[in-house]
Amino acid sequence: MTIRRRTVHSGGLPLAVFEEGDPANQTVLLVHGYPDTHVVWDDIAADLAVDHHVVRYDVRGAGESGVPADRSGYRLELLGADLFAVADAVSPDRPVHVVAHDWGSVQSWEAVTAPAAERRIASYTTMSGPSLDHLGFWMRERFRRPTPRHLRQLLVQGVHSWYITAFHLPFLAPATWRLWLARAWPRVLRDLEAVTPRPGHPQPTLRQDAVRGIELYRANMRPTLRRPRERPTEVPVQLVTLARDHYVSEFLSEGLERWVPRLTRRTVNATHWSALLEKGPVVADLVRDFTARVEAGQDHAPPESGQLVVITGGGSGIGRATALAFAEQGSRVVVGDLDLASAERTAHLCALVGGRGHAYPLDVSDGAAMDAFAQQVAAEHGVPDVLVNNAGIGHSGTFLQTTEKEWQRVLDVNLWGVIHGCRAFGTLMTERGEGGHIVNLASAAAYLPSKVLAAYATSKAAVLMLSDCLRAELAPAGIGVSAICPGIVNTNITRTSTFSGLTADQQAAKQEKVSKMYARRGFPPEKVAAEIVRAVRTGKAVVPVTFEAKAARLLGRLSPGLLRRAARLDVG
Template sequence: MIRRRTVDSAGLPLAVFEQGDPAHPTVILVHGYPDTHVVWDDIAEDLAVDHHVVRYDVRGAGESGVPANRDGYRLERLGADLFAVADAVSPDAPVHVVAHDWGSVQSWEAVTEPGAEQRLASYTTMSGPCLDHLGFWMRKRFRRPTPRHLRQLLVQGAHSWYITAFHLPLLAPATWKLWLAKSWPRVLRDLEAVNPRPGHPQATLKQDAVRGIELYRANMRPTIRSPRERYTEVPVQLLTLSRDHYVNEFLSEGLEHWAPRLTRRTVNGTHWSALLEHGPVVAAHVRSFIGSVAAGSEPEATGELVVITGAGSGIGRATALAFAAEGARVVVCDLDLESAVRTAELCSLSGGTGYAYQLDVSDGAAFDAFAQQIAAEHGVPDVLVNNAGIGHSGTFLQTTEKEWQRVLDVNLWGVIHGCRAFGTLMAERGHGGHIVNLASAAAYLPSKALAAYATSKAAVRMLSDCLRAELASSGVGVSAICPGLINTNITRTSTFSATTADEQAAKQARAAKLYARRNFPPEKVATEILKAVRTGKAVVPVTAEAKGAYFLSRFAPGLLRLAARLNVT
């Protein structure tokens, strides 16, 4: 049952909504723009089982009062609102705060007030940085304009285009009044994978959105131009939304400087779907964090869970380290357990956590058992990278049945086993995820000398497209990566049809020398894999030759068929 009250904040009435037993720990949920308290319905209902849950419409939104002028939307007034609500609903005990979007931006103002740790027991933030921290983040990148820093500024600037629009006279209010408010349900559905529901979007959306523009105009430029040093001793949990269209993950780089008691976690969702479609996931993270804080222990950082096959070396190892550098928990498996153990150790040294397992991906029963073991010990993964593969060269007539079987067992059936075992778990969980399948430029670049290998990789690419369509409704993305000539040890382990042992060794050495001369590192492939997971891109050619062949396969396939007659290994 939801109970309503009004809290006075320096003369402005705030509509406050409570549910759950007031004797339980109090959690205050602060919504963003252009929402009201109803955006928290799912999460509030979940947490109310064992918490006193409090929501309020921020000033200018929903049933709360409207400031008389722009000054009434300044951050210091918004921060004071949070303390006013906390004092009213929990005068004798600190409260836990969970905030999203502009709710997070304004809650940072309260969290970073001197002595805030006396009233705020913990803070969970999503998709809303502290504007002061953002100001220093931008200064650092302008002062050190490295390619990476410049790229971050350009990318975030492109994602924040609407902030500039909000500062233009008349344009933003007119857009909301004339079109956007009416179209907002469709925007959420098409761009955010959010299905409209009773009560959301709220009936007051148009007026809430128009008034809320003042949040941007009152705070963005003044704060970012003259940022204040804002530290906090409050335990902070940062929930990064992996598919956020507005707030990029790299905006939180260096946050530990301002919030030393920081825990990072990742939710596989878009800006709004995290609240409206994946509420139980967010509620579970909040409950776990609050429990750890209440027990007096620092919560263990648990990033997204990533499973990578064939991760003992090459692209698999590079990908594991790339995810680990982002704080992920990485499960690495390989037929060679010793190499998998080494990769896991490197993951733990790179900022994440690594776990090593031995697995023969061609064994379907073993793969199913492995998936169940991982789910029991670590949970259902957020990302699966089917990387394990082997090389083989030979024309169709040269390649024996046994050689065909070996190539297909690993390169195709290994991917099928992984997609089936973990894809089923992801779909049943209902929280989304992403599957990455390593194909090859050979998937669309025919060669008479790569009959079995090219066939296996072409099948992986088509499998990825079919699976992508099937799992779309479950929020699980699928990408096929087509690397090209990458400097890994696959050439040293590749086999060749119709050759003696000495001839095979000589061909392996020549192939290894060619790939080494090309010298395209697996780390660059890993970067493209991470991009595919974040963007959901379906097919990703990596090297220049892979991209060129992909272009020709679409616009000049006949030319590739002629080239396939060449005896090129």
């Protein structure tokens, strides 16, 4: 696509402006950060130009634009005025959608929070660059109330922002750029930023303007943070948090709703620069979706907001308790179950506790059905943030007693059901590129051998190992995997469990006996659900839940031979 160049003058400086796409379409204005130029947007600009009028410009002091005479020429008010000058030149009759990164975001906040900014700026998508005024108030609040959490945040961000202090040192910072960083930059991108150089792929250009750009920090950081201004905005803002950002911590946006009532939060599994240089299609899709919703007047509190959680076997027991636990946090919950009526009941309960529930019939043992279910969920609700592979069945019997048909049934549900779910939804999560979490329900039986649980224990041990393998594979995509290992939990699985070598009457009697034993144990499924929610939040890999599950895991590490001898004992 042809790139058209023009020059726009602002504050006595020429700004190099680059346009592509049809000017009749909505205008998206891309603002780069430090030490970049407009080239850093190449991938995203090419993607958006298909259906947008895309405009980029080299900010003052960078690339082909003019250079201020002294430090005062880098002040935020001048940088904000530059944005308005470019917007007025390229889209005089319609507000523009601004997308910015790093220092591009910092200076764009200056324009976005200007009085009546909503008349010229239709929306703002910001990545890795807070408003310095908002940051100033954020710091004041933490120094005023120095709780352990606040002190930790200040310490962590201080470590991440070491370079800002270095940039204020006279002579040293420019000399460091000239002598070392310019040569080391490709290695920084490869090793720290996970950016793989490839032919034709844009890279930040480090020339003399990288040294000059240090004045951005010197002209604005200390003055603004010392005396922050009240800077609210009515512009719809999409905050894209980069999950692996080495410089801007996600907690810097805490309380941002105070200044931005029309705020949408999104997360991309990317480092500071890989978001632009490796995840261009993902970012472009976020911008495209947000601008479309803004143009349709649906940017604020969209009807389908909140974390999306998919739970298999959610019609009862641990699945239902988990659905309610997530719903209480405001999540959207999709429940799949072989018993549609039970799934619908769970969905209804989710709505009563503050979330939103949706029910679907689902046979997890059917791979094609799981694939169709995943596609339907994605089409109607979006790609889930969390998948809980909970559906399972119980079975008791020695190896020689268990028939081939019984083995097949147990493995089809307990193992293949998890495989089908991980494959169908893991693929969607990976393609989306925003991370996620998969929870697989294993069991203490996964590491606690028993001669009367041959098929069941084998299926759960396989789920535990599958989770370990999948965790390693999906880690680069920012997708966590947790295996939950309950012990004896009071659910209705005992009433549907089967037993090898028993008549129908004996089966019923055995189910009744085991159900009473589990009921006497009295461990509720809600406690397992709480551990599942916690595992998603913390990313814990393996979670034994009950006392016996924790004890068996510890004993298996300390004395596995003792567990093997105990497995020979006769159990009820």
